[in-house]
Amino acid sequence: MNKTKKIFFASILLFLSLSVNSNSEIINKIAVNGNDRITLETIVIFGDIELGENYEADDINLIIKKLFETNFFSNISAELNNGILEINVKENPIINSIVFNGEKASKYKDAISEALTLKEKSSFISGYVKSDANLIKQFYKQLGYYFVEIDVEKEVLKNNRVNLIYTIDKKEKAKIAKIYFLGDKKIKTTRLLSIITSQESAFWKFLSRNVYLNQSRIELDKRLLKNYYKNKGYYEINISSSSVEYSEGEGFILTYSIDAGQRYKFKKFTANVADVLDQSAFSSLEKEFNKVIGEYYSIKKLTSVLEEIDELSQQKELQFINHRVSETLVGDGVEVVVEIFEGKKFIIERINVAGNNVTNDDVIRGEMIVDEGDPYSAILINKSVNRLKSRGIFSEVEHTILDGSSPDLKILEIKVVEKATGEIMAGAGVGTDGTTVMASVSENNWLGRGVKLQSTVNLSAEKISGNLAVTVPNYNYSGNSVYGSLDVSSDDRTVSSGYKSNKTGWALGTEFEQYENIYLSPSISITHEKIESQSTASEAIKKMDGTFNNADFGYGITIDKRNQTYLPTAGYQTKILQSIPIIQDSSSLLNGLTHTHYYAFSDDLIGAFKFFGRSIHGMDKDVRLTSRLRIPQTRLRGFNTSRVGPKDGPDWIGGNYVTAMGFEAQLPNLLPESTKTDISAFIDTGNVWAIDYDSTLDDSSKFRSSFGLAADINTVVGPLSFTIAQSITKANTDETETFNFRLGTSF
Secondary structure, eight states: OHHHHHHHHHHHHHHHHHHHHHTEEEOOEEEEESOSSSOHHHHHHHHTOOTTOEEEHHHHHHHHHHHHTTTOEEEEEEEEETTEEEEEEEEOOEEEEEEEETOOOHHHHHHHHHHOSSOTTSBOOGGGHHHHHHHHHHHHHHTTOTTOEEEEEEEEETTTEEEEEEEEEOOSOOBEEEEEEEEEOOSOHHHHHHHSSOOOOOGGGTTOSTTBOOHHHHHHHHHHHHHHHHHTTOTTOEEEEEEEEEETTTEEEEEEEEEOOOOOEEEEEEEEEOTTSOGGGGTTHHHHHHHHTTSBOOHHHHHHHHHHHHHHHHHTTOTTEEEEEEEEEETTEEEEEEEEEEOOOOEEEEEEEESOSSSOHHHHHHTOSSOTTSBOOHHHHHHHHHHHHHTSSEEEEEEEEEEOSSTTEEEEEEEEEEOOOEEEEEEEEEETTEEEEEEEEEEEEETTTTEEEEEEEEEESSEEEEEEEEEETTGGGSSOEEEEEEEEEEEEETTTTSEEEEEEEEEEEEEEEEETTEEEOOEEEEEEEEEEEOTTSOHHHHHTOEEEEEEEEEEEEEEEOOSOSSSOOSEEEEEEEEEEEEEOSSOEEEEEEEEEEEEEEETTEEEEEEEEEEEEEESSSOOOGGGSBOOOGGGSTTBOGGGOSOEETTEEOOBSEEEEEEEEEEOOOOSOGGGOEEEEEEEEEEEEEOOSSOTTSOOOOOOEEEEEEEEEEEETTEEEEEEEEEEEEOOTTOOBOSEEEEEEEEO
């Protein structure tokens, strides 16, 4: 019986062995038919074929699959007979060139070529043509060409080569007709429109690129909205979607869906310092935590606390310190826990920079707080990235950490995406105070050096002025900005006051943050002025006739405690300034103080208290007529401020002292949001007084005051701002202005 079983199993094994061998064969030779460019050796390598090995049918199919994956062939078959593997192929054509008809801009051609699957000198695969055409469509849609049409043509050449021709009909750019914000947005539409970069199209915005649909800009808008809401305490803000719809006869409608949610405050702040670190080094954090507890949640406030941790780490010379933040919603507040620990000890071996086709490497490296050879610090690297973003010349800044040449070394890669940095701006306005025209051209990355250039021209009925300014934001890698400017103006008041003035001025200065939120801005200015009086001028004006040259040293101290620089809702900003004469040619000493304090009574009721003060005194002679002080129009509404204050005969001559104080509150929606109107109520007070050249004249020291309403409206012919004001107290010689409007725009 046992013998019978053994014979049976042996027979089974022999049968299986013969079955396997009948379906497999050893490759002794390889023959390829149909190949022209691709050599036999290349096919053997890509097919992973080995002579002398046993191959089954599945192995042959795997060879065919691998050869198809090379994209070299449009058709492949293979058969193994009598030890000979015969492979028949049909090679794909080679793309000789790719042509883009209908597109002249090289930067767009390069960007499309980089993104396409089919490229020059590669194999032509018909299956990729449609997907590449769709990719080009998406590229132009992101630029605002929503009606673009793409036609693809294949031109057959000799030697199995082809030209691929894309004919691009971009049509007209898609303009944004309306922008809507839907949902529980809490913030009024006019404020949200001022936050995003996209704009509704209007005929006066013919130079603006922001009126065209652009997917990248829409994504930027969503980030801006989210950051704005979070900085106001809406921790759970959700910009759920953005949609673009085309309405026949109206145009494209851009809609953002917003769910603001509840407003939260900082409820608790805790720092967990690792045991290996000196606990006392971070004991002062408790004071910083107490400053924000009870305040509305804000990314900026949280960042300020983290920067304080970074500052303490540097002061205590604690290297490799890192922190991790966790936030938890508890009831109606946010509890924040900051883990402070010692990170792994690495050294930065090298910093690589990529993506800067225009910007010089040293501009990017100059913003880096860390350098090659420094200890690796995630904190300082993130601060460096934020500094690069704040330069405003890159649309994206990303960083990657790679392993270095040894386990304790790291490579920091910085990748940037440059954006357009040039801007043309024009403006025109007509109002009760006359007509003005303005034009400006600016460049924020001149010659790729990160230098800012701006030229501006202003023209009104009596005055024309021009300005050319150059700013180096990070001079000599010091972190200080240095600026220079040239100002030229011609003021012709021969009809109204009997004189004209021509003035040329040069200025050189710097600005830097001396302490946290405290900025210093010293400068030197040189001016040349020529005043010509007419026979019809008053005696006071005739006394000012002549040519004057002056050099002055000025400085400003700014304390900026606002919760945000754009559209602040809390905090204050104070600026002290002084201009001291160096060369005395009818020179004057100027002192000034400006203070603005913001209050948020509710989401839609924002108040601001404003103070403005100036004084000027002649050093060797009386203050020149053109240097005397007047109240700015925006500080004392309800008055024609050029005709307020001391008079000498028929002329209002300004004073040696000016003060203005006011309170303004932006009111909640009094009109439907569809009107896109902002209304504010104000009370303004001010005074201008003192005459140094003639003590017999009335110095007109009088408390002036007014109250009224101001409105900003987006109309079909441009932004309209108007003021209705009523004076409360005034001097007999003052001229009031109950209604003031300005219609105009800038873009």
